[in-house]
Amino acid sequence: MNLYRHTDSRPSATVLLDVLRQKCAYKAIAVPTFQVLVPHRPALEGMWSDMLSHQLPVLPPLNDFWDALPEIFNWMMSGAPVPQRAFIQRGIGEVPVRTRLLPMNIPLRSRSDLEIIRFAAANYLCVDLAYDGSVRRIEPYSLRQTAEGNYVLGALRSDSGEYRSYRVDRIQAATVTSQVFAPRYAVELTSTGPLTVAPSTAMPRLPRIRIAARTRHQGPTYVYRCTVCGRTFNKKRMDGSLNPHKNRRGSPCYGRYGAYVRTKY
Ligand SMILES: [Zn+2]
Structure with missing residues (x-):
């Protein structure tokens, strides 16, 4: 699912389907559809926390993972176009920052907050952001450099949906929450996020196998x-x-x- 969400690294539907077919042929099982997986949901529910809570700082609700599956299957089987979302509003002269190699003038403290925010963005999780002496819940979308050379986080307030930008060097703390958001804009922070996945392990088969395999030995x-x-x-x-x-x-x-x-x- 992460592979699907990361627009930049997403393979073509045909390639993914081809890999899935080969894997299923090797195990002599039919290529699964979403309907085939439905009866497995209770079992997955039971294992969800055990499987993932050791690997992620915050556990995304199973519902959100599950609800995203039909769209992914539909995309893979039909080659239907992926809905494209607009980029969140951009100030004059702002340039998107996609690399994680940030200049030295960004303080260490802010770098670790950015890692947390990247993780949250990649998983569509809201962040509790301490800034200007108070905490607000935000949906993180983008990191940009302003014409003045400052780095700003582009986000929506979770309560009002209003756009806000936050100077990265003024962020006081960032905490991942377990509240999932449905992105209203393209999430730009995911492309170099910490949860990138090798294509062969990222297929929508039985989710538990895929998730366990991809994070166990190659995590940061x-x-x-x-x-x-x-x-x-x-x-x-x-x-x-x-x-x-x-x-x-x-x-x-x-x-x-x-x-x-x-x-x-
Ligand atoms: Zn000590």
Whole structure:
């Protein structure tokens, strides 16, 4: 599904269908349709949390995943065009930023917030954004550089649907929520998001197999720095909790929480 959503990297329907046919032929099963999957829903419901909660910082509701499947199947089987959404409103002189290699003048703190926002955008999840001393819930869409050289996040307020842009260097905190949004514009932040998938593992077959296979061994590493002793730790999940450890002088450290530093791919 992520492959389908990422407009830039989406393969053609024919290619995807071809791969699916080959996989099914190899296992001697018929190419599934959405109707064939329907009876499996209760089983999937039971496993959904177990399968994914270790791999994602926030678990998207199964309903949203499920509801997107007919459109994906329809697209794959019929070659029907994918609905194209307009880009969110753009200020004068603003240039979209699609690379994740950001200039050094963007503070470290903002970089980690951007990673969180990218993750949320790729999964159509709202973000609670702390900015100007208060928190608002937003739908993240784009990252752009203004004519003045500032980086701004383009977003809609989740409550009013109004467009807002936020200076990246002024973002105080960003938290992924479990609230899904139905995009009203093209989500531009996904193309280099952390959840890109190799084509052969991203087919709408039985979802659980695909999801488990694609994230288990090739996920990024999240680096956290102990807030007490300053040692850094590599983690497979976006989770800042730390086990008991020793500081650099070899004495036990009471720090149990790491601040996010960066993501290694
Ligand atoms: Zn420590």
